[in-house]
Amino acid sequence: MTKLKHVAVYISNKQNKKSLIEGILSNQFFSDSFDKNYALFSDITLNKFIDEERRHGQFDVETKTKNSLRNSSQGERRKALLQHIISKKPKCIIVDNAFDSLDVQAQSDIKKSLEALSAETIIIQISNRKRDVLSFIETVFKIENGTLVVINNLETPKTFKNFVLDLPQDYKQLKNKFSVLIHLRDVTLSYGKRCILKHINWEIKPGEFWQLIGPNGSGKSTILNLISGDNPKGFMQDMTLFDMKKGSGESVWDIKKHIGFFSSDMLIGFKRKDSIENMIVSGFLDSIGLYKIPNERQIQIAHQWLRLLNMFDIKDKNFNLLSDGHKRLVLIARAMVKQPPLLILDEPINGLDDFDAEMFSELINKIAKESNTAILYVSHREEKNIKPHFVFKLTSSKAGSTGSVIVKK
Numbered sequence: 186m187t188k189l190k191h192v193a194v195y196i197s198n199k200q201n202k203k204s205l206i207e208g209i210l211s212n213q214f215f216s217d218s219f220d221k222n223y224a225l226f227s228d229i230t231l232n233k234f235i236d237e238e239r240r241h242g243q244f245d246v247e248t249k250t251k252n253s254l255r256n257s258s259q260g261e262r263r264k265a266l267l268q269h270i271i272s273k274k275p276k277c278i279i280v281d282n283a284f285d286s287l288d289v290q291a292q293s294d295i296k297k298s299l300e301a302l303s304a305e306t307i308i309i310q311i312s313n314r315k316r317d318v319l320s321f322i323e324t325v326f327k328i329e330n331g332t333l334v335v336i337n338n339l340e341t342p343k344t345f346k347n348f349v350l351d352l353p354q355d356y357k358q359l360k361n362k363f364s365v366l367i368h369l370r371d372v373t374l375s376y377g378k379r380c381i382l383k384h385i386n387w388e389i390k391p392g393e394f395w396q397l398i399g400p401n402g403s404g405k406s407t408i409l410n411l412i413s414g415d416n417p418k419g420f421m422q423d424m425t426l427f428d429m430k431k432g433s434g435e436s437v438w439d440i441k442k443h444i445g446f447f448s449s450d451m452l453i454g455f456k457r458k459d460s461i462e463n464m465i466v467s468g469f470l471d472s473i474g475l476y477k478i479p480n481e482r483q484i485q486i487a488h489q490w491l492r493l494l495n496m497f498d499i500k501d502k503n504f505n506l507l508s509d510g511h512k513r514l515v516l517i518a519r520a521m522v523k524q525p526p527l528l529i530l531d532e533p534i535n536g537l538d539d540f541d542a543e544m545f546s547e548l549i550n551k552i553a554k555e556s557n558t559a560i561l562y563v564s565h566r567e568e569k570n571i572k573p574h575f576v577f578k579l580t581s582s583k584a585g586s587t588g589s590v591i592v593k594k
């Protein structure tokens with residue numbers, strides 16, 4: 186059994202993280218005992234606190250803005266959780282996917298905090314990205330047949346090509362229906378006295394590939410919610426969405442029907458037993474699960490997607506048995522079957538391992554290249570294989586975030 190120092194366990198999405206954590210805590214892998222004096226820095230802990238807050242109105246973890254965890258951005262929550270953990274002075278911290286959802290500054294701050302902590306606290310890192318392994322980690326393990334095996338050389342994964350078939354054909358030839366998809370004019374939005382967005386001007390045209398970036402709490406999700414019609418404050422704004430002037434009597438559905446949407450959060454708690462094929466076909470019927478009978482053309486297009494994703498032979502299998510990376514491919518196909526004018530991808534790579542992140546990036550680039558669908562991709566973290574044409578950058582300030590455009594093509 187290994188005597189504990191600072192270690193990392195490099196895992197893939199196909200491995201069971203929960204049982205790894207349980208194994209660590211029950212001294213299955215390491216000889217040291219934590220006697221309950223450990224802390225878990227993970228979304229698992231964060232979700233427990235959010236649940237407690239919802240049920241009992243308790244605010245054990247305090248964010249910088251003094252907002253409840255529920256009303257805080259993902260990055261604000263994680264920073265607050267780390268401060269909370271540090272204040273408890275645990276003997277050991279298990280750090281699970283340390284950097285997802287964090288802005289560049291926060292990633293660097295957390296690295297520094299963990300490094301300082303490592304002088305007196307044992308750090309066990311669980312990571313599915315090689316680039317995330319902390320600099321002070323002494324040994325990196327992988328799991329093989331239920332035991333930990335030392336990895337001597339953490340090399341970067343090789344580039345590969347997964348999707349050789351063409352994208353399925355246009356469903357309703359929506360190609361040139363709109364000249365501008367999204368037009369925000371001087372959008373300014375506050376929560377209470379706090380101004381979040383200040384004078385935002387942004388145009389997204391058909392077929393463009395945009396990345397939206399900005400520090401934690403700068404208002405990225407707020408902009409997404411304005412675009413998808415989910416933020417009630419949208420009615421006060423000067424915006425045109427898919428040729429409809431906001432507040433001109435359009436319903437949320439009039440907007441949503443033009444948007445395909447995927448977020449890594451969609452898979453949290455997803456327990457249904459639909460087949461892979463049904464998951465894709467249901468994208469035509471705007472339901473999860475099949476409650477109407479799809480027509481032949483719809484099935485045909487779903488089959489084209491299945492072939493493209495190399496999943497046709499397993500189309501009848503339970504969607505929930507797929508790896509996280511493959512589930513995301515299926516949900517992208519589901520969002521794309523109707524060839525929406527706009528595909529929104531909100532932190533789509535969060536939590537994916539190196540292999541799956543590369544596979545997923547390849548599909549995104551393929552959609553950008555071969556379809557007329559515009560892509561709006563939100564992420565803090567650089568994925569070297571994702572190549573947007575434009576970046577819309579939010580810059581935070583006390584008076585609210587301002588926006589600027591960076592042309593990449």
Ligand SMILES: Nc1ncnc2c1ncn2[C@@H]1O[C@H](COP(=O)(O)OP(=O)(O)OP(=O)(O)O)[C@@H](O)[C@H]1O
Pocket residue numbers: 250252256257258259260261286376381399400401402403404405406407408
């Ligand atoms: N309903 C609300 N009430 C009060 N404040 C809110 C509410 N929703 C969001 N906020 C605040 O608005 C700010 C912008 O939030 P938003 O979620 O848009 O940021 P973000 O850029 O997406 O952040 P992150 O990168 O951390 O996900 C945050 O400071 C957040 O705490």
